[in-house]
Amino acid sequence: MEKTETFKSFYEDKFGERLDILSNDNADFLMIPHDGCIDGKPILYRRRNFYKISFLDGRFVVHYGDKSMETKGTGLVFFDPKTPYTIESLEDSTMGGHLIFKEYYLDTYFRNHINKLPIFSRDHKPIFSLEQVEIEKIITLFDKIKREHNSDYEFKNDLIRNYISELFHFAVKKKPLIKTHTPTDTKTRLAKVFIELLDRQFPIENPGDPFVFRSPRKFAETLGVHVNSLNRAVRGYTGKTTSDYISDRLMEEAIILLKHTDWNIADISYGLGFEDPSHFNHFFKDRTQQIPSNLRI
Template sequence: MSKPESLEDFYRNKFDQVPANLQKDTGHFNVFRVEDCFHKKVSPPVYARRDFYKFSLHRGETIYHYADKSIRVSGTALMFFNPRVPYTVEILSEQKSGYFCIFKEAFFTENIRGSIRDLPMFAPGGKPSYVLNEQQDQHVSQIFEKMLEEIDSDYRFKNDLIRNYVTEMVHYALKIEPSETLHQHNDANSRITAVFNELLDRQFPIESPGQRLAMRSAKDFADQLSVHVNHLNRAIKETTGKTTTGHITERIVSEAKALLKHTNWNISEISYCLGFEEPSHFNNFFRKQADLTPTAFRLY
């Protein structure tokens, strides 16, 4: 799976240019009308992670591929996408209308209690899809129009006002019962397996003694993918014939062997990098998998 789409990638694909101040704008925010983004031939949307948040309102026939799910919507839907979960959007209607906004987490760092990633629609297993009736569509559309009006204004505190509008949209959505119609795909297990493999591979190689694995268990990966661990385990097993833990173990053992052979780091440093609390735990793990202690393998 490809690397996450960056804001630079987004602007190049949609508009053939990147805003001059994008690199300096760590709290970047922008808002668009959907119809303004189809003025030229663009590459088909790719099922991948992005390194920014996106809220979108689409009207018509749409399929949202999100984590291991495909959500089919006829009408208007408000969707919340986050950097931890891969997604793509298929717009099936000829008439393309709606809105979306994109932003980095830093845009909200000091303005939302806790973290934006803790909001219910971004929590592991949370429902990102909110189907709107005509009245709700009008209300959310008005919020987007207010953001569009402010984004180009000279108002000194416009970002504070825009944050308030986005927060209003979040709370308006939370008052609506999330609804989703799952559109079954034969490749759902393959999709979640591919995402799991991408998350696993992204942790390697270990390039410095200070680097440490963040995800070492099936539950760690399930939380990142916003799915139940049993669902992840079943999908991985059905697709590959091996368990989730087996894949993780093989990758850790492979990296351990590379570090033992190609670095001069001591056993404690390698143990730390691979996420073990104590060198003795790493020794026992490696001996069980490789039939040699780490020290013996290094000398072998």
């Protein structure tokens, strides 16, 4: 997989000038019309270290994590730094645009971190299809953002943050999510720290820098708890055993690497922490009833 794209490298590759010549505000947020992203270069499948909201019209395939989702018509798509993605256009389109911003552009705006918003949950798709009345509302918001972005108003970024917040809440309200009780007991905190520690090991960008923590016991030792306590916490929070949760996360990353990199099977197996490719093949076949190379045919 390509290395994580930074906000700085994206800007300098797209516009051919150094990012450090911009003011601090303009160096944290960009608005790009859809036709401004069409330059003949393919959009590489990779993670980015910034957030992106895309307003798309036409036929597109969004490759997001280990899934590929086709969208037809007009839609709003939300991307975060945790998940690799690319957008593949299936037909020409001139309507739409993209909002790109660093994490700390909105850091102090929300009471909780924006990656805690339901639209960035691993369990939900990031694409929202729009009805005509909703399309008009999104066009109005993008027009307001464009107008402020191009203005000299001293507090324009406060207004832009308000409009981005409206987009977030529009998406959350449009696709109601099951409300769950989120207690703050010790078991819940332990499960959340485990998940954060697991996610922190991805992406795997080099087979020589492999996935390290693979066993529940290793996680328990790192977290300073008994493995049974960790298992109870994870099962209570996710409904899965610790081993199954780790295995599911490994499978997700394995599919990403098989589909979107040219690494050979051995490199992928070592990168995921398997001692040899035969162990990886057994792991993969046990969960998918097929061998890893089938995903490349």
